[in-house]
Amino acid sequence: MKKIFLLLFLFLIFLSGCVSYEFGSKDLKEYEVEFIFINAGEEYRLDIHKQFENDNINISKYELISIDNDIATIKGEKIVGKNTGKTDIYATLYEKSSKEKYFKKVATIYVVNIQNxxxxxxxxxxxxxxxxxxxxxxxxxxxxxxxxxxxxxxxxxxxxxxxxxxxxxxxxxxxxxxxxxxxxxxxxxxxxxxxxxxxxxxxxxxxxxxxxxxxxxxxxxxxxxxxxxxxxxxxxxxxxxxxxxxxxxxxxxxxxxxxxxxxxxxxxxxxxxxxxxxxxxxxxxxxxxxxxxxxxxxxxxxxxxxxxxxxxxxxxxxxxxxxxxxxxxxxxxxxxxxxxxxxx
Missing domain, CATH: 2.160.20.110 (Pectate Lyase C-like)
Structure with a gap:
């Protein structure tokens, strides 16, 4: 339940932020959610541009969000493993030419911390x-x-x-x-x-x-x-x-x-x-x-x-x-x- 409220909160932030961008009309369905396996302390960089290359969207910038920061956190464009468990990573995608934005799940990550x-x-x-x-x-x-x-x-x-x-x-x-x-x-x-x-x-x-x-x-x-x-x-x-x-x-x-x-x-x-x-x-x-x-x-x-x-x-x-x-x-x-x- 905690994760659901966090996701809703982050989604509201997404809606209220970047007021110059509106919801995108494209159906982004060609990309695949990536599965990631890392250890605590490891960093992983998603190639967002490659992930969406078949969806006909010109991404000018993007922002990543971790649903559970106890499992993995975001450091710029990188995901950093923290504690054992699973969490999902979402991205806000901005297309500059059309002034459109998209909010998509881009990865599921499993983190292993030997200490716990x-x-x-x-x-x-x-x-x-x-x-x-x-x-x-x-x-x-x-x-x-x-x-x-x-x-x-x-x-x-x-x-x-x-x-x-x-x-x-x-x-x-x-x-x-x-x-x-x-x-x-x-x-x-x-x-x-x-x-x-x-x-x-x-x-x-x-x-x-x-x-x-x-x-x-x-x-x-x-x-x-x-x-x-x-x-x-x-x-x-x-x-x-x-x-x-x-x-x-x-x-x-x-x-x-x-x-x-x-x-x-x-x-x-x-x-x-x-x-x-x-x-x-x-x-x-x-x-x-x-x-x-x-x-x-x-x-x-x-x-x-x-x-x-x-x-x-x-x-x-x-x-x-x-x-x-x-x-x-x-x-x-x-x-x-x-x-x-x-x-x-």
Missing amino acids: LNEIKTIEDIQNIKEDGHYILKNDIDLSSINAWRPIEVFSGVFINPDGYKIQNLSVPSRESLLDYNGCNMGLFKLLKNAYIDGLILENVSIDVTDYNYDIAFVGGIASTIHYGVIRNCKVKGTLKSKHYAGGIVAMNTVGYILDCTFEGEIHTIGKEAKAGGITGSSLTTKKSGGKIENCNVNATVTSDHTAGGIVGALHEEENIFNSTFTGTVDGKVHQGNIIGIKN
């Missing part, structure tokens, strides 16, 4: 992760002592692994061998909501929910679902089997950014509308709303009773997949493709 991260060293530490906490992995963790992993429900914070530690043996066995346990959304996390995940390495993941008491199940290595947010530099190795959607990184991507990730292993889904993908079973990304898959690599066997894709099972809206490769076998009984199983 909680250390994850044990299984108990992982199980006690808070929804909005900020964490750093500081030890290899073996989950083999947990017969059936119960995913972290909702996570909206920051979790990084800059030192290359591994989380191993995450397992959810078939219900036949575990009659007192049931679930339909599986992964290390259940839901990533505006979260930032960087560098997690999961090895020997084994999830099989094909015989659970649900018509629909979602299985992903990192998470069942990502809704906005970023997963980058993550690696998953294992076998994932689901009754509906499954993906090596996430089962369902809703306007999330999956960058520089890899999956190696096997993915299999059953059911008449089942979707399987090397990175994600289903992906919804648009230029306007955001989200993309970029620089991801898969080496796997991906099979499904319905749709299988080497990178994405079912792609909805725009094809925001860039520089991603698949090696292995794809077999979908209805639809299949080495990159995309089906485009809706």
Whole structure:
């Protein structure tokens, strides 16, 4: 709520300032909001002119605004990281020739400050992760002592692994061998909501929910679902089997950014509308709303009773997949493709 009031306040300043300029009439829709990842103390300079070069606007000057100055501040034309978290950057754009001005969101920035991260060293530490906490992995963790992993429900914070530690043996066995346990959304996390995940390495993941008491199940290595947010530099190795959607990184991507990730292993889904993908079973990304898959690599066997894709099972809206490769076998009984199983 604090951020909303701040944004409204800044917008009123924008309206009252620069009285010689009026609202622009052009529909600036060709530019893309930039995603930025920096550490505390680092500076980043946006190239505003390049960002809007396809929008037919002659920018004479611009002013940047950070929605949360505790996360990042503005220093002239530069963004400076301060504390761990996420904030948005807006710009007031002035076009001298037409005396028009525009107020646009130009960037989302994730900042990491090592000094204010909680250390994850044990299984108990992982199980006690808070929804909005900020964490750093500081030890290899073996989950083999947990017969059936119960995913972290909702996570909206920051979790990084800059030192290359591994989380191993995450397992959810078939219900036949575990009659007192049931679930339909599986992964290390259940839901990533505006979260930032960087560098997690999961090895020997084994999830099989094909015989659970649900018509629909979602299985992903990192998470069942990502809704906005970023997963980058993550690696998953294992076998994932689901009754509906499954993906090596996430089962369902809703306007999330999956960058520089890899999956190696096997993915299999059953059911008449089942979707399987090397990175994600289903992906919804648009230029306007955001989200993309970029620089991801898969080496796997991906099979499904319905749709299988080497990178994405079912792609909805725009094809925001860039520089991603698949090696292995794809077999979908209805639809299949080495990159995309089906485009809706």
